[in-house]
Amino acid sequence: MVGLLLAAPTLGLAQSAQQREAAKTEVWKPVPAVVATPEHAAPSDATVLFDGKGLDAWESESGGKAPWSVADGVLTVLPGSKGIRTKKNFCDLQLHVEWRSPADTNGVSGQNRGNSGIFLQDRYELQVLDSHDNPTYANGQAASIYKQAIPAVNASRPPGVWQSYDVIWKAPRFSEGGGLRSPARITVLHNGVLVQDDTVLAGKTEYIGAPSYSAHGCAPIALQDHDSKVSFRNIWVRELPSR
Numbered sequence: 001m002v003g004l005l006l007a008a009p010t011l012g013l014a015q016s017a018q019q020r021e022a023a024k025t026e027v028w029k030p031v032p033a034v035v036a037t038p039e040h041a042a043p044s045d046a047t048v049l050f051d052g053k054g055l056d057a058w059e060s061e062s063g064g065k066a067p068w069s070v071a072d073g074v075l076t077v078l079p080g081s082k083g084i085r086t087k088k089n090f091c092d093l094q095l096h097v098e099w100r101s102p103a104d105t106n107g108v109s110g111q112n113r114g115n116s117g118i119f120l121q122d123r124y125e126l127q128v129l130d131s132h133d134n135p136t137y138a139n140g141q142a143a144s145i146y147k148q149a150i151p152a153v154n155a156s157r158p159p160g161v162w163q164s165y166d167v168i169w170k171a172p173r174f175s176e177g178g179g180l181r182s183p184a185r186i187t188v189l190h191n192g193v194l195v196q197d198d199t200v201l202a203g204k205t206e207y208i209g210a211p212s213y214s215a216h217g218c219a220p221i222a223l224q225d226h227d228s229k230v231s232f233r234n235i236w237v238r239e240l241p242s243r
Contacts, residue, residue: 042096042236049086049221050075050235058084061222068225074100076231077116077223085122085220091171092240095120095221096164100231101130103160110136114159117146117224120169121216123204124184128230131156143190146205151188151195162233163191168240171218172201178215 036044042051049057052073058066060082067081101114114130124145131142131154138144143151143165157163168187175181183203188196203211223232 042234043238046096046236046238047088048236050232052233055084057086057088059087061085074231074233075235076229077225079225079227079229081225083119083222083225085119085222087220089218089220090121090237090239091218092242093120093167093169094238094240095167095169096234096236097167097232098162098164098234099128100162100233101128101159102229105130105134105159109134111140113228114230115224115226115228116230117226118165118167119205119222119224120167120184120186121171121219122222123216123219124186124201125205125224126165126167126186126188128224130159132158143188143195145186145196145199145201147207148202148205148211149196149199151190152197153193153195155190155193155195157191165190166192172213174213174215180213183213 033045038044042048047057052070052075055066055068055070055075060066061084062082066084068078068084069076095118097118099116105113111129113134114128116128117125118128119125127140127142127144127146129136129140129142138150139147141151141154142156142163143154166189170185172184173181184201186196186199186201187194188199201211203213205211221237
């Protein structure tokens with residue numbers, strides 16, 4: 001009995017010593033801000049760019065009112081009207097976009113089927129394309145960084161079915177003299193599947209020729225008119241702290 005009585009205080013002292021050692025590696029501040037994450041809605045700290053109600057956050061790529069159509073909560077490209085871009089400029093960000101290629105493929109294939117694009121900082125294109133059973137050049141299919149980076153897998157759904165991109169974008173950095181300090185980097189999940197894993201970009205998107213950088217600052221997010229009635233919904237962005 002005496003041995004048991006002595007063991008209990010000894011055990012308590014040992015636990016206190018462990019707790020003091022453990023406390024040395026506990027960090028209590030800064031306390032992370034609380035962000036509400038309602039189901040099927042943007043996080044509470046996000047900037048909603050399109051919620052189905054209007055295009056107040058957007059303008060035509062040539063200036064003036066955004067010309068695309070909005071009906072039943074869906075934004076759809078008006079072919080021939082030119083692209084649209086956000087009125088606000090962005091640098092580092094988290095972006096969520098849902099998109100849908102036309103259900104009727106009209107017998108077209110390759111780059112002519114459900115083609116659009118999401119441009120980060122108005123220069124760097126994340127390809128939007130109907131890539132379900134639709135062969136094309138690999139660095140031009142859905143979820144490619146156009147003409148630069150092939151997606152790890154093809155996670156495309158059939159035409160007419162909603163798809164999603166979740167993007168982490170790290171903007172390029174330039175010196176005061178205009179030289180490149182650090183290149184742009186992008187991570188993309190296509191329909192929840194990782195397809196671009198911290199991919200390093202060689203420069204802005206080019207249709208012809210090699211990509212290259214020229215100094216710039218924060219810039220709009222743009223959606224491309226590529227003569228196809230691609231639709232979009234639930235577009236939101238979270239601005240990230242600069243690295």
